[in-house]
Amino acid sequence: METAIFTANNVWMMICTALVFFMHLGFSFLEIGLTRQKNTVNILFKNFFVITIGILLYALGGFNLMYPGFDEGSMGILKFAGFGIGAPEGGMTPGYADGGYTWWTDFLFQAVFAATAATIVSGAVAERIKLGGFMLFTILYVGIVYPIIGSWKWGGGFLDNMGFYDFAGSTLVHSVGGWGALMVVYFLGSRIGKFNSDGSPNAIPGSNIPLSAAGVLILWLGWFGFNGGSVLSADPELTSLTLVTTCLAAAAGGVSSAFMSNLLYKNYDLTMFMNGVLGGLVGITAGADQMGPTSAILIGAIAGVILVFGISLLDKLKLDDPVGAIPVHLICGVWGTLAVGIFGAMASVEQFINQLIGVGIIGAFSCITAIIIIFIVKTTTGLRVSKEEELKGLDISEHSMDAYADFSLSNK
Numbered sequence: 001m002e003t004a005i006f007t008a009n010n011v012w013m014m015i016c017t018a019l020v021f022f023m024h025l026g027f028s029f030l031e032i033g034l035t036r037q038k039n040t041v042n043i044l045f046k047n048f049f050v051i052t053i054g055i056l057l058y059a060l061g062g063f064n065l066m067y068p069g070f071d072e073g074s075m076g077i078l079k080f081a082g083f084g085i086g087a088p089e090g091g092m093t094p095g096y097a098d099g100g101y102t103w104w105t106d107f108l109f110q111a112v113f114a115a116t117a118a119t120i121v122s123g124a125v126a127e128r129i130k131l132g133g134f135m136l137f138t139i140l141y142v143g144i145v146y147p148i149i150g151s152w153k154w155g156g157g158f159l160d161n162m163g164f165y166d167f168a169g170s171t172l173v174h175s176v177g178g179w180g181a182l183m184v185v186y187f188l189g190s191r192i193g194k195f196n197s198d199g200s201p202n203a204i205p206g207s208n209i210p211l212s213a214a215g216v217l218i219l220w221l222g223w224f225g226f227n228g229g230s231v232l233s234a235d236p237e238l239t240s241l242t243l244v245t246t247c248l249a250a251a252a253g254g255v256s257s258a259f260m261s262n263l264l265y266k267n268y269d270l271t272m273f274m275n276g277v278l279g280g281l282v283g284i285t286a287g288a289d290q291m292g293p294t295s296a297i298l299i300g301a302i303a304g305v306i307l308v309f310g311i312s313l314l315d316k317l318k319l320d321d322p323v324g325a326i327p328v329h330l331i332c333g334v335w336g337t338l339a340v341g342i343f344g345a346m347a348s349v350e351q352f353i354n355q356l357i358g359v360g361i362i363g364a365f366s367c368i369t370a371i372i373i374i375f376i377v378k379t380t381t382g383l384r385v386s387k388e389e390e391l392k393g394l395d396i397s398e399h400s401m402d403a404y405a406d407f408s409l410s411n412k
Contacts, residue, residue: 006094012234013101013109019225020112024051024119026218031123033212034271034323036204038393039127040403046122046134050142053135054115057143059085062114063107066147067155076157078148100233109229113173118142120177123323125184128191128390131398132381140373141180149176149362164358165346168230170286170336171362178330179366181321187374188384190320192391201315204322209270216274220250223281227288242288246281249288249300253280253332256304264308272311275324276304282329283336287344295343302339303332334359 028047032040061083068079090096091103101109118138125134150172152159166172195201206212227246231239257276261269280300284291291299310327319326337359341352377383389397396402 002094002099006099009099009233010101010105012239013105013229013232016225016229017105017109017112019222020109020116020229021051023219023222023226024115026215026222027116027119027123029215029218030212030274031126031215031323033208033210033215034123034206035126036393037207037404038395040207040395041399041401042131042394043122043126044403045131045399047119049135050118050122050138051112051115053139054118054142055111057139058111058114058147059107060143062143062147063110065144066110066150068151070151070156076152076159076161079151097232113169113226114142114146116169116173117146117177117180120174120325120329121181121184124181124321124325125188126322127394128384129184129188130382130385131394133377133383136377136381137180137184137373140376141370145180145366145369145373146173146176149365152362153358159358159361162357163351163354165290165340165351165355166286166337166358167289168227168285170282170284170333171359174282174285174329175333175337175359176362176366178326178328178333179363180370181325182319182330183367183370184374184383185319185321185326187371187378190318191322192387194320195318199318201318206271206322213270213274216277220277220281223250223285227285231289238289244293245288245291245296246284248293248296249280249284249303250277251280252297252300253277253283253304253307256280256301257307258304260305260308264312271324272308275311275328276307278328279303279307279332282332283339285333286336287340287346290340290344290346292344299336299339299343303335306331306335334363 024047028044031043031047035043061080063085064081064083068081070076070079085107087103096103097106118141121137122134151157153164153166153172191204193202194204223246224243227242228239231242254273254277257279258268258273261272280303283299283303284296307327310331311324314321314326338352338355340346341348341355374383385394385397
C-alpha cells in the first residue's frame with residue numbers, strides 16, 4: 001500500500017512538472033501576441049533561453065543554494081551546499097519527503113519553477129532590450145538572486161522561522177520576477193513612441209490578440225500544476241481544494257478586471273480581461289491551500305480590480321510594460337501574499353504583519369540586487385538597443401531573421 005501511494009504521489013508531481021513546463025509556451029504566446037510582429041523571433045529566443053539556462057543553472061548550483069540544509073540555530077540567510085546535483089541516500093524511496101515524490105522529481109519540479117522569474121522580466125522589457133544584456137541579467141538573477149530568496153522560506157531559512165507563508169510563490173516567484181522587471185523597465189526606458197512630450201501614453205497594439213488569448217488559457221491550465229504540484233503530494237483533499245481555489249480566483253480576477261475596465265474606460269478591453277485572469281491566479285498562489293471558495297473569489301476579484309489601477313499607474317509614471325507583467329506579477333503578487341493574513345485559515349493580525357515584513361524584505365533585496373545586476377549589464381554588454389535597431393525591429397537587428405518571411409502586415 002505504501003508503495004502504491006508513493007507511486008501515485010510521484011506520478012502526480014511529474015504531471016504537475018510537465019504542466020509548469022508547458023506554461024512557458026503560454027508566456028511566449030502572450031508576449032508575442034501583445035507585441036509587434038517585428039520582434040517575434042527575439043521574444044521566442046528569449047523564452048527558449050530562459051527555460052534552458054534556468055534549468056541548467058538550477059542543476060549547477062541553484063538547487064543547492066535554495067535548499068542548502070540550514071544548520072539548526074543558524075541565521076538562515078545564506079548557505080551553499082555545493083555545485084551539481086546527486087540523489088542522496090534514500091532519495092528514491094518513500095522515506096524521502098514523506099513519500100510525496102523522489103529526489104529527482106523534487107529537483108525537476110523546482111527547476112521548471114526557477115525560470116519563471118526571468119520570463120516575467122522578458123515580457124516587461126520586450127521590444128527594446130539588448131539580447132546580450134537580457135541574457136546576462138537572466139543568468140545572474142535566476143542563478144543567484146532567486147534561489148537565495150527561495151531559501152529564506154522554502155529552504156527553511158529565516159522567513160520560514162518567522163512565520164512568513166507563501167504556498168506556491170505569489171512573492172517568492174512572481175513578485176521576485178516583478179521587482180526585477182520594475183527595476184529593468186525603469187533604467188531601460190520606454191519604447192519609442194509610447195509616451196508623448198506631455199507624458200500622455202499612446203497605445204501600441206499587439207500583433208496577434210488571438211495568440212495572446214491562447215497564451216493566457218495555456219497559463220491557466222499550467223497553473224493547475226503550479227499550485228496543485230505545490231501540495232507536494234497527490235493528497236486528495238488538499239489537491240482538490242487547491243485546484244478549486246485556483247480556478248475560482250482566476251475566474252473572479254477576469255470578471256472583475258473586465259467590469260472595472262469598462263467602468264473606467266467605457267469599453268470592453270480583452271487584454272484587461274486576460275490580464276485579470278492572470279492577476280487572479282497570481283493573487284491566489286500564496287494561499288491557495290488555506291482558502292475556502294468564497295475567500296478565493298474575493299482574493300481574485302480584488303486582484304482584478306487592483307490590476308486595472310496598476311496598469312493606469314504605470315502609464316502615469318511613464319513606465320512602459322508591453323504585456324502588463326508588473327501589475328500582474330508584482331502588484332497582484334504582493335496583494336496575494338498579504339491576503340494570507342486577511343482571509344482563510346491563517347488570517348490574523350500577527351500573520352498579516354509577518355506577510356508584510358516578508359514582502360518588504362524580499363522586495364528590498366530583489367530591487368537592490370537587480371540594480372547591481374543592471375549596472376553590471378550596462379558596463380559590459382549594454383542594456384538598450386539603438387534607436388535604429390529598435391525601429392527596424394529586433395528580429396532583423398539582433399537575429400537577421402524574420403518570423404514571417406512570406407507574410408507581412410502593414411503595421412509592423
